[in-house]
Amino acid sequence: MASPVVKADKPVFRGPRGPVPYVARWSAEEVLPAPLVETRQGIAYADESSVDRDGHRLLWTRVSSCPGVGEPLYRQMHPLRQRRAMRRLLCQVCARPADHNEDGTLWLISDQPHRWPGWPRRAQMTQPPLCLRCARISVRACPSFNRDHLAIRAHSFVSGAWGGLYATGWPNRHPLLTGAHTVQFDDPRIQWLQADQLTRELTDCTYVDLDA
Numbered sequence: 001m002a003s004p005v006v007k008a009d010k011p012v013f014r015g016p017r018g019p020v021p022y023v024a025r026w027s028a029e030e031v032l033p034a035p036l037v038e039t040r041q042g043i044a045y046a047d048e049s050s051v052d053r054d055g056h057r058l059l060w061t062r063v064s065s066c067p068g069v070g071e072p073l074y075r076q077m078h079p080l081r082q083r084r085a086m087r088r089l090l091c092q093v094c095a096r097p098a099d100h101n102e103d104g105t106l107w108l109i110s111d112q113p114h115r116w117p118g119w120p121r122r123a124q125m126t127q128p129p130l131c132l133r134c135a136r137i138s139v140r141a142c143p144s145f146n147r148d149h150l151a152i153r154a155h156s157f158v159s160g161a162w163g164g165l166y167a168t169g170w171p172n173r174h175p176l177l178t179g180a181h182t183v184q185f186d187d188p189r190i191q192w193l194q195a196d197q198l199t200r201e202l203t204d205c206t207y208v209d210l211d212a
C-alpha cells in the first residue's frame, strides 16, 4: 500500500513516478459484477440501486474504491473520482479546485492530427482540468506529454459521457455491446450507455503559455 502524504485535507499518494493523479485507478480497484438487462428505455442493472445512476440518470460502471492500494494504473481513470473532478472542475492530479479566471478553466488537451475548424472549441474532454502548479509539473516532467499536449483556458459544460454503448438484443433481454463511444445527453442512445467517464464540451478557448 502506498503511503499518503497529507497536504491540507487532501491525501496525495506517491508512486515511483511522483504524485499519483487523484483520478488514476489503482490495481486493487476492481470492476464489480453488474448484470445488464434490457428495458423499454435502454439498459439497466438487474440488481440496480440508487447509487448506480447519477443526477443525469446515467448508468455508471461499478468499480470498487480503495485509492492507494496496489499499483497505480496511470492510463486508467476511476469512474467515481473522474466524475467528481469533472463535475466540480477539480484538478485531476491534486483534487484541489482547477485554475480558473475570466478566460475559463485550465486544461491540457492532446493535439489532434485532424483538427476541425475552430478546434478545440466543441472538443469533448474526458481528462479533467488542472491547477497551474500540477499543469506545470506535468509538462516539465514528461517531454513527450509536453510535445503532444496544448495548454488552453476554456469555458465548458457537462455534455455527456464516454463508456460502453449497447444496442438491443431483442428478442432476448441481453443487450449487445457495440463498442466504446462518447454520447451526448441530447442523444437518445445515452440510455444505452454504461458510463465510465463524464465529458465536458469546451466552448470559448484561449491558448495559454504555462511559463508566462
Ligand SMILES: [Zn+2]
Pocket: 091, 092, 093, 094, 095, 096, 130, 131, 132, 133, 134, 135
Ligand atoms: Zn493540482
